[in-house]
Amino acid sequence: MDVAPDGKRLIVTNTNDSGAGPNPCGGLSPLDQSPDCQNSDPDTQYVGSMIKGSVQVLKLPLSADRLRELTAQVRANNQVDARSKPKPEGAAAIKHVIYVIKENRTYDQVFGDLPEGNGDARLNLFKDDSAPNHRALARRFGIYDDFFADAEVSADGHNWSTQAGATDYVDKTWPVNYSPSPRSSQRAYDYEDVPLAAQFPTEPLASDPAITRSAAAATKGYLWDNAYDHHVSFRDYGEYAASGDCAMPPETRANVSNTTRLRPEFGTLSPRYPGYNLACADHTTREPEWEREFRGYERDGKLPQLNIVRLPNDHTRGTRPGAATPQAYVADNDIALGRLVDVVSHSRYWKDTAILVTEDDAQNGPDHVDAHRTVVLLISAYSKGGSTPRTTTRAR
Amino acid sequence: MLNHRIGAAVAACLFLPVASAAAADAPVTPAGFRVKPAGLEIGVSKVGSGFQGPLGSAVSSDGRRLLSASSGAARYESADLFNLDDGYRASSVPYDAQAGQSAFYDAVFAPGDKTAYVSGGGQGVLHQFAVDGDGLREVGTVAAGPWPAGLAYGTTPRGSRLYVANNLSSNPVGPINPPGHTVTVLDPRTNEIVNTIDLGTPLQPLGVTFDRTGAKAYVTQWMGRAVAAIDTATETKVADISLGDDALRADHPSAIAANPRRDEVYTANAARTPSRSSTRPPTASPPRSASASSRAGRRAPRPTGSPPRRTARACTSPWPGRTPSPWSTSRRARSSASSRRPGTRPTWTWHRTASA
Numbered sequence: 001m002d003v004a005p006d007g008k009r010l011i012v013t014n015t016n017d018s019g020a021g022p023n024p025c026g027g028l029s030p031l032d033q034s035p036d037c038q039n040s041d042p043d044t045q046y047v048g049s050m051i052k053g054s055v056q057v058l059k060l061p062l063s064a065d066r067l068r069e070l071t072a073q074v075r076a077n078n079q080v081d082a083r084s085k086p087k088p089e090g091a092a093a094i095k096h097v098i099y100v101i102k103e104n105r106t107y108d109q110v111f112g113d114l115p116e117g118n119g120d121a122r123l124n125l126f127k128d129d130s131a132p133n134h135r136a137l138a139r140r141f142g143i144y145d146d147f148f149a150d151a152e153v154s155a156d157g158h159n160w161s162t163q164a165g166a167t168d169y170v171d172k173t174w175p176v177n178y179s180p181s182p183r184s185s186q187r188a189y190d191y192e193d194v195p196l197a198a199q200f201p202t203e204p205l206a207s208d209p210a211i212t213r214s215a216a217a218a219t220k221g222y223l224w225d226n227a228y229d230h231h232v233s234f235r236d237y238g239e240y241a242a243s244g245d246c247a248m249p250p251e252t253r254a255n256v257s258n259t260t261r262l263r264p265e266f267g268t269l270s271p272r273y274p275g276y277n278l279a280c281a282d283h284t285t286r287e288p289e290w291e292r293e294f295r296g297y298e299r300d301g302k303l304p305q306l307n308i309v310r311l312p313n314d315h316t317r318g319t320r321p322g323a324a325t326p327q328a329y330v331a332d333n334d335i336a337l338g339r340l341v342d343v344v345s346h347s348r349y350w351k352d353t354a355i356l357v358t359e360d361d362a363q364n365g366p367d368h369v370d371a372h373r374t375v376v377l378l379i380s381a382y383s384k385g386g387s388t389p390r391t392t393t394r395a396r
Numbered sequence: 397m398l399n400h401r402i403g404a405a406v407a408a409c410l411f412l413p414v415a416s417a418a419a420a421d422a423p424v425t426p427a428g429f430r431v432k433p434a435g436l437e438i439g440v441s442k443v444g445s446g447f448q449g450p451l452g453s454a455v456s457s458d459g460r461r462l463l464s465a466s467s468g469a470a471r472y473e474s475a476d477l478f479n480l481d482d483g484y485r486a487s488s489v490p491y492d493a494q495a496g497q498s499a500f501y502d503a504v505f506a507p508g509d510k511t512a513y514v515s516g517g518g519q520g521v522l523h524q525f526a527v528d529g530d531g532l533r534e535v536g537t538v539a540a541g542p543w544p545a546g547l548a549y550g551t552t553p554r555g556s557r558l559y560v561a562n563n564l565s566s567n568p569v570g571p572i573n574p575p576g577h578t579v580t581v582l583d584p585r586t587n588e589i590v591n592t593i594d595l596g597t598p599l600q601p602l603g604v605t606f607d608r609t610g611a612k613a614y615v616t617q618w619m620g621r622a623v624a625a626i627d628t629a630t631e632t633k634v635a636d637i638s639l640g641d642d643a644l645r646a647d648h649p650s651a652i653a654a655n656p657r658r659d660e661v662y663t664a665n666a667a668r669t670p671s672r673s674s675t676r677p678p679t680a681s682p683p684r685s686a687s688a689s690s691r692a693g694r695r696a697p698r699p700t701g702s703p704p705r706r707t708a709r710a711c712t713s714p715w716p717g718r719t720p721s722p723w724s725t726s727r728r729a730r731s732s733a734s735s736r737r738p739g740t741r742p743t744w745t746w747h748r749t750a751s752a
Contacts, residue, residue, distance in 0.1 A: 001651070004459040004480075010435075011480065013453040013464055017439060019426055044443055048469030052442055053450035055462055055478050058435025070434055077431040146427060153469070168650050168666040171620060172501070175449050175469035176518065183473075183493035186543075186573065187564070215575075215600065217618040219647050269571030370426035 003060060007042070010060045015171070017054035020047050022150075026106070026366035028318065028326055030125055047152045047363050047371035048178045090382025091224065095352040098307045098344065099223075101161050101239055102333060102357065103154070103315035106365035107145060107373040110134050117145035120368035126334075130327040131336030134375065137357075141383035144326040148372040149361045153178050155191035155216075157360030162239060162308070163222045170216050191216045193259050193275070198335055217259070224261040224268065227306050236262050237273040237290050238310030244274030246285045275310065278329070282313040282336035291343050298347055311336055355379040398676065439484045446474035447489035452502035452546075453583070454652075456509040457687045460525035461486070461527070463503040465514045473499040475514040475523060477532040486530035489523070491516075499523065501563070501602070504547040506584060515544035515560065518573075524587070538587045541580035543573060548613060548650070549584065550606035552628035557590075558582040559613050559626075561601035575600045579615055581631055591631045603652035603660060614652055616660050621646035623663060639665065 002011045024044045025037035032038075043049045061067050075081070110131050111117055112124030116139070128135060138144075151157035151166065155174035159166035176187040227234040238244070240262055244255040253272045262269045273289045274280040290309055297303035314333035317323035324332075337357065344353055357377035367373045424430050434597040440447045448468030455462055462478040471592040481484045493496035493678055500517025505527070513534075514523045521537035546561035560580040564573035575598035581591035599617035605744060606613050606628070617636075625635040639646035648666035655661065 002453060002455040002462070004455055006459055007676070009480075011453070011455055011462055013450045015449055015464070017437075018423075018442060021426070023440065041443070043445060043470040043472065045449070046469070049448050049471075050442070051448065051468070052440050053447050053464070053466065054440070055438040055453075055464070055480075056433060056435055057438070057480060057483070073434060077429075077433075079429055129570070148427060167648060169648060172451055172650075175467055176498070176500070178469040179473075179498075180471050180493040182496055183498050183518060186498070188573075215648070219644050232412060295549055328717065372426070 005155070008060055010058050013056070014054045014056060014291070016051050019054045020050040021045070021370060022368050023047065023050065024120070024123060024261075024366045024368055026371060027364035028109070028125055029123060029318075031122060031366070033048070033100050043105040045084055045366075045371075047361070048175065050371055051151065051152075079361040088382075090380065093352050093382065094354045094380065096303050096305055096307070096349055096354070098309060098340070098353060098355045100309045100337065100340070100355065100357040101158070102309055102310075102337075102359045102375070104361060104364040105314055105330075105375050106362045106367040106371070107147070107369070107375060108367045110375050111138055111145070112145065112368075114138065114143060117143040118369065123366045123368060125331045126327065126366050131334045133334045133341070134377070136378050137341060138381060139336075139365040140385050141377060141379045142385060144376045144378070145373075147358075147376040148370060149359060149374045150372075151361045153363045155189065157363075158192045158240070159216075159218070161358070161360045162224075163218050165218065165219055165221070167216060173216075183329045191303060193242060193257050193262075222260060223306065223308065224259075227242040228261045228266075232306055234302040234306035235268055235270060235293075235304045236288065236308045237270045238275040238312070239308045241269055241275035243277035244280065246274045246277065246280035250289060273310075276312045276315075278313060278315065278317055282311045282333045283339065286311060287339050288338035290340065294343060294347070298349070301348075303349055303353075309340070311340075314359075315346040315364075319338075346383075350381055353380065354382075407454050436483055438478060438480075438485070440476075445470065445472035445490050447476045447485065448474070449553065450474075450476070450502070452515075454503040454505050454512070455480075456505050456527075457507065458509060461509070463497045463505065463512050463514070463525075463527070463532070465499045465501055465503045467498070467500045467517065468607075468651060475499055475503065475532065475534075476532065481529055487532035489525070489534055490521075491519070494547055500543070502547040504549045504558070506549055506587065511584075511590045513538070513547055513549075513558065515547055516540070517543055517563070520544070520566070522582075539583060539589065541578060541589070541592060543576055544580070544598070545599065546603040546615070547573065548604045548606050550613075550628075552606070552613075554628065554631065556584050557694040558584045559604050559606070559629065561604040561615055563600050563602055563618070565598065574598060575619060577601070579604060579613070579626065593626055593631055593633055595633050596636075602650055603663070605652045605654045605704065607654050607659065607661060608656050614654070616649035616652045616663055618648055621649065621665075623649060623652070623661070639663065 004011060011289050025030055025040040029037060061070055067109060108120050108123035112119035115119035138244045151160040153174060155177060156166040156170050159170055170191055173187055174191060177184055177189050224234055240259040241255050241257040244253060250272045255271050255274060256264055257269050272294060293305065311333055314330045316326040316329035318326065341355060344350060344355060359374045362372055362374035406464035448470045450466045452462045453462050453464040454708050460481050462480055464476045466474045466476060471493050474491060475489045476485055477487040491499050496519065498517045498519045499514050502515045504514060510527055512525045512527050516523055520542055522540045523534050524536050524538050526533045526535050530640060540560045541562045543562050543564035544560045548559045550557060560579045562576040562580055564576045564718045567573045577595050577598040579593040579601060580589055581593060583590045595615065597719055599620040603616040604613060604617040611628055613628055615624040621639050622636045623635050627634045637648060646665060646740045649663040651664040651665050653662050
């Protein structure tokens with residue numbers, strides 16, 4: 001932001017001006033080999049590089065009235081008032097939330113050919129052969145085709161997923177880490193759980209100066225901070241945790257997090273549940289460990305109010321030689337989610353539990369509406385099936 | 397068919413580069429929200445490179461041109477020159493990642509507006525430009541210490557000086573650069589490094605400005621909650637100005653600017669609210685915070701029976717026995733193991749060699 005030398009104009013450089021727009025040739029696009037995509041510029045198809053800036057020139061606001069007008073304009077532009085909606089039917093019955101965070105898929109990649117939604121079937125890579133549970137759950141509990149990830153990539157995406165925001169440190173630096181090589185190696189990936197020794201050692205957490213945290217972290221306001229501060233019980237499975245080692249027998253694992261209220265002394269992190277680690281299968285490692293704990297809660301009645309469950313393997317390893325195929329990874333993720341829903345829906349908690357499923361970002365797929373459009377599932381005994389009117393599901 | 401669809405979308409998103417056209421249609425977000433920007437908005441085409449992720453900008457002294465440094469996750473970062481009188485992008489200079497080039501965070505004009513600089517981040521240089529009307533031409537790079545970010549050009553007791561905040565340090569072993577702690581001082585008449593000012597603790601210096609007299613320079617410590625003050629006559633750090641103890645207000649000072657008429661500099665903090673610091677000598681009143689709202693800083697009352705807080709002792713030395721040095725070899729090894737996330741960033745397998 002600059003004030004012109006004449007003192008009359010304010011000149012603002014906007015980093016994210018224009019939104020992304022569609023990216024039919026985005027990562028893993030089935031149209032990959034089509035003439036259109038072969039000639040497309042990757043910088044116009046990858047969500048991390050699609051957003052252009054703008055320069056805004058306005059008369060310097062000098063009166064309190066003018067500042068108030070501009071504030072009102074910002075509020076209107078951000079639809080601040082449109083967000084206050086009555087609580088949905090059934091919300092009062094919900095006492096537990098299971099929040100499942102997955103990785104990187106667009107709406108069209110998973111739901112593109114469902115006739116009930118606004119999809120592009122040509123971009124639907126993961127159909128009933130690899131994502132049958134996602135698609136059946138959407139059809140049964142609701143298709144939300146107007147839902148957008150706020151973030152572009154995992155660096156800001158896990159921040160947005162767990163605290164509805166990302167610090168300016170994250171926003172200004174992740175593009176370097178996500179640039180083409182060799183620029184990408186010039187900054188570390190320090191945006192999620194960061195080993196303490198990689199943090200600046202004396203930077204304390206706002207609400208508890210004895211706790212250090214990374215420069216990328218928000219001062220406060222993560223879901224676990226808010227839950228803790230408001231006496232909401234919570235448990236975390238893999239989010240903001242170390243990658244873990246699933247080759248070890250489950251009972252010997254001791255996964256850890258360095259992040260505020262997830263640190264070992266709080267006892268809020270599932271120690272046997274691996275974090276982001278594509279060597280660990282969602283359906284043979286993660287879901288069974290979550291299920292083992294859930295069965296315990298069924299016996300003792302102590303299911304936490306908030307459960308954050310990371311199921312990351314729909315990230316896939318792309319078309320890397322020697323790795324499982326994208327379809328195989330998505331199928332692993334899909335059956336894990338299906339089993340999780342199956343277990344909850346046949347438990348004592350079904351009547352008062354909501355399962356929310358989304359992606360940290362939509363960075364690795366094509367979408368015909370916008371490169372941010374992504375998967376969301378809202379699953380409960382009170383969810384209504386079918387597609388929903390466009391006006392009801394706006395996330396931003 | 398596909399090209400047609402893309403073309404239509406591009407047209408819908410493109411802001412035409414003249415005032416009347418830019419104001420004609422309010423932009424619409426993908427979710428259908430119509431937004432109404434204040435004033436004149438100058439956009440660029442979504443196709444073609446440049447202006448992806450602009451971070452810092454500088455206005456020429458005649459107020460007619462804006463130079464911006466863009467640092468997006470694109471192959472090409474850029475320096476972009478805008479004509480503010482007529483509202484269009486006049487020039488764009490690309491920096492190709494695949495050739496090891498980059499731009500990061502800041503731009504500055506030299507007096508007279510004929511010369512300008514953009515910081516080069518991981519490339520370890522400043523890009524120096526000749527500016528001629530709408531023309532922007534890189535005339536060379538200037539070696540400027542590791543990870544140049546914030547820039548300030550001014551006249552100090554030692555003459556013309558260009559101060560460069562080095563956001564990271566160089567890493568002699570691996571590619572991951574640890575946090576920086578220095579300001580590089582250049583003589584812009586010779587483009588030679590004449591001094592390196594050590595700020596002490598590695599807190600990622602980001603923004604730098606001279607005060608209105610040029611006697612002091614101030615540097616934001618991005619990872620902390622303080623501004624470093626430099627005496628420009630001796631070119632040494634003389635103080636750390638705390639922005640306060642309340643992390644909700646003081647954390648992560650980022651951009652910094654000096655008041656041209658009063659002894660004040662301002663920081664934008666990535667916590668919740670900005671700070672204003674006095675630049676008067678320490679005998680005067682202590683730094684004041686301009687923050688008015690206390691809402692963000694209010695703590696939620698802790699209900700009785702809330703979850704147990706871990707004991708303070710458990711956290712004072714979380715990793716007993718570990719080396720306190722954050723940049724030991726073991727740290728690097730663990731960092732690269734955990735930070736290299738195969739496939740998280742685009743592998744560029746789909747970054748086809750259309751341009752090759």
